[in-house]
Amino acid sequence: MSRILITSALPYINGIKHLGNLAGSMLPADVYARFMRARGHEVLYICATDEHGTPAELAAAKAGQDVRTYCDEQHLIQKSAGESFGLSYDWFGRSSSPQNRQLTQMFCEALDRNGLIEERVDKMVFSIDDGRFLPDRYVEGTCPHCGYEKARGDQCDNCGRLLDPTDLKNPYSAVSGSTNLEVRDTRHLYLLQTKVEDRLRAWIASHDNWPHLAKSIANKHLDEGLIDRGITRDLAWGVPVTKDGQPRPGFENKVFYVWFDAPIEYIAATREFFDAKGKPDGWQTWWRLDQGAEDVSYVEFMGKDNVAFHTVSFPATILGSGEPWKMVDTLKAFNWLNWYGGKFSTSMNRGVFMDQALELLPADYWRWYLIANSPESSDSSFTWEQFQATINKDLNDVLGNFVNRITKFTEGKLGGGVPEGGEAGPIEEKLYGDVAEQLAEATEALETMEMRKAAQAVRRIWVLGNEYLQEAAPWTAIKTDPARAGVIVRHALNLVRLNAVLAQPFMPFSAEKIAATVGASLPLAWPSTDIRAELDKLVTGQTVAAGEILFSKVEDEKVAEWTQRFGGADA
Numbered sequence: 228m229s230r231i232l233i234t235s236a237l238p239y240i241n242g243i244k245h246l247g248n249l250a251g252s253m254l255p256a257d258v259y260a261r262f263m264r265a266r267g268h269e270v271l272y273i274c275a276t277d278e279h280g281t282p283a284e285l286a287a288a289k290a291g292q293d294v295r296t297y298c299d300e301q302h303l304i305q306k307s308a309g310e311s312f313g314l315s316y317d318w319f320g321r322s323s324s325p326q327n328r329q330l331t332q333m334f335c336e337a338l339d340r341n342g343l344i345e346e347r348v349d350k351m352v353f354s355i356d357d358g359r360f361l362p363d364r365y366v367e368g369t370c371p372h373c374g375y376e377k378a379r380g381d382q383c384d385n386c387g388r389l390l391d392p393t394d395l396k397n398p399y400s401a402v403s404g405s406t407n408l409e410v411r412d413t414r415h416l417y418l419l420q421t422k423v424e425d426r427l428r429a430w431i432a433s434h435d436n437w438p439h440l441a442k443s444i445a446n447k448h449l450d451e452g453l454i455d456r457g458i459t460r461d462l463a464w465g466v467p468v469t470k471d472g473q474p475r476p477g478f479e480n481k482v483f484y485v486w487f488d489a490p491i492e493y494i495a496a497t498r499e500f501f502d503a504k505g506k507p508d509g510w511q512t513w514w515r516l517d518q519g520a521e522d523v524s525y526v527e528f529m530g531k532d533n534v535a536f537h538t539v540s541f542p543a544t545i546l547g548s549g550e551p552w553k554m555v556d557t558l559k560a561f562n563w564l565n566w567y568g569g570k571f572s573t574s575m576n577r578g579v580f581m582d583q584a585l586e587l588l589p590a591d592y593w594r595w596y597l598i599a600n601s602p603e604s605s606d607s608s609f610t611w612e613q614f615q616a617t618i619n620k621d622l623n624d625v626l627g628n629f630v631n632r633i634t635k636f637t638e639g640k641l642g643g644g645v646p647e648g649g650e651a652g653p654i655e656e657k658l659y660g661d662v663a664e665q666l667a668e669a670t671e672a673l674e675t676m677e678m679r680k681a682a683q684a685v686r687r688i689w690v691l692g693n694e695y696l697q698e699a700a701p702w703t704a705i706k707t708d709p710a711r712a713g714v715i716v717r718h719a720l721n722l723v724r725l726n727a728v729l730a731q732p733f734m735p736f737s738a739e740k741i742a743a744t745v746g747a748s749l750p751l752a753w754p755s756t757d758i759r760a761e762l763d764k765l766v767t768g769q770t771v772a773a774g775e776i777l778f779s780k781v782e783d784e785k786v787a788e789w790t791q792r793f794g795g796a797d798a
């Protein structure tokens with residue numbers, strides 16, 4: 228048994244997450260966590276809301292709330308949406324927690340002691356009417372690159388370029404709309420990443436095992452050359468800046484930049500978890516190499532835009548602290564799940580969001596679709612037609628059909644019990660081999676976090692079930708050779724059980740229902756490679772009950788209705 232620490236990129240607090248967020252971080256992390264638990268490992272799956280930064284302040288202002296109240300509410304909304312989707316976090320924390328404040332301040336002070344923090348004077352946009360600086364998204368204006376008139380101080384949503392607030396032409400305050408702005412000097416802390424560059428390079432080079440996308444983005448950022456990063460902002464909402472445990476002189480009205488404290492929340496959230504359990508030191512065995520974390524295997528999941536922060540900025544913080552922290556072992560990154568070729572967008576309300584998705588269909592339908600079409604090797608596009616096809620074929624025609632057919636047959640023709648007696652024949656021998664091959668592929672793909680590949684192999688096992696029934700034809704055998712029919716039905720019912728086991732990471736709610744048809748209950752251990760034994764697990768005589776319908780088809784009218792409601796291709 229190993230200890231496996233899993234984090235998914237922290238969902239930002241400004242509203243409920245869309246299917247893209249789910250596909251690119253939380254869901255694959257959950258599949259991996261569930262798989263590793265089924266393998267018998269000790270898993271700690273940590274996530275949290277990312278609550279600092281200007282978008283949170285602006286969203287709160289728009290909602291007419293103070294930012295703390297806004298975050299309190301939004302955190303609960305995201306927490307419950309995650310639960311409804313079956314995201315099995317061991318802890319879903321908050322980057323605004325006292326634990327994160329303390330750790331963030333501690334990291335900065337350690338970096339400072341090691342000569343890696345420098346005060347520098349920056350030029351920043353100041354709003355005379357608002358009486359404040361306008362960092363990041365507090366200032367909007369015309370993009371100097373593409374001429375888009377609603378570009379934000381940190382990035383242009385039209386051309387995607389990263390910007391500095393002072394780059395904008397015709398700037399105005401996002402708070403008041405005022406154009407009465409001037410550029411003023413302001414003092415900020417810089418993390419001297421250039422001084423840890425050698426250590427960073429060596430650390431990244433020692434991680435040949437990272438999946439391709441993460442590795443290539445990490446190397447691209449190294450090749451472009453590291454720069455020192457401003458890690459504070461002129462804001463009130465965030466982690467206050469300290470020196471020797473006291474407010475840092477000259478920084479009383481400043482806080483850390485959100486990307487400085489957000490990844491530290493992975494550690495802080497673990498601490499929140501153990502504090503809540505009344506074991507305040509427990510977090511250290513996961514994060515401190517001097518406190519027993521050497522044997523932890525740490526995997527991070529995220530969308531591609533987050534890779535640089537996890538391969539360069541956060542590691543620079545950790546390495547620079549000079550302390551024995553656990554660092555990431557494997558980093559799994561995802562491309563974009565697009566909405567009809569365009570972007571899902573929270574700020575523009577484009578796409579399907581987690582709460583809406585569950586109004587339409589159960590969580591497992593979305594989970595299966597998003598994993599089977601995971602944006603792994605390239606971007607992928609959500610369309611209602613493809614979604615409908617996946618649900619109708621995979622879940623209804625293949626899996627649902629198999630389970631339903633054999634459980635109904637057992638109820639109708641065999642008195643509703645797992646039949647005994649008889650010997651496996653050549654068709655069963657072939658089945659063992661075929662299932663073993665696909666199972667090995669699914670297991671390996673899940674180990675290496677190749678989500679699409681894993682889903683395909685699992686789907687092939689569903690297909691093998693249908694093919695087996697077709698070939699072995701228990702409905703014919705029962706008329707002439709009841710013992711033979713018993714062998715076939717017993718194998719098929721055991722395959723139903725096996726499918727429940729394999730469905731656990733992908734579709735936990737359906738896995739439970741499938742297991743129940745053959746009297747099994749979750750959690751079920753991941754299968755061994757001995758397929759003959761795996762297909763002989765059910766006790767003979769065990770009651771079989773087809774139960775409620777597993778999946779329903781998505782009708783054309785629904786696709787038309789949802790396309791209308793969510794905009795589809797015209798959005």
Ligand SMILES: Nc1ncnc2c1ncn2[C@@H]1O[C@H](COP(=O)(O)OP(=O)(O)OP(=O)(O)O)[C@@H](O)[C@H]1O
Nearest residue numbers: 236238239247248251252529530563564571572573
């Ligand atoms: N369309 C997408 N496809 C895949 N992953 C995505 C997509 N959009 C965001 N992500 C990932 O989701 C995770 C959480 O993102 P976050 O809450 O910060 O939203 P975001 O990136 O600001 O998205 P948006 O701007 O649409 O709100 C991040 O790892 C991010 O890379």
Ligand SMILES: [Zn+2]
Nearest residue numbers: 370373383386
């Ligand atoms: Zn632009």
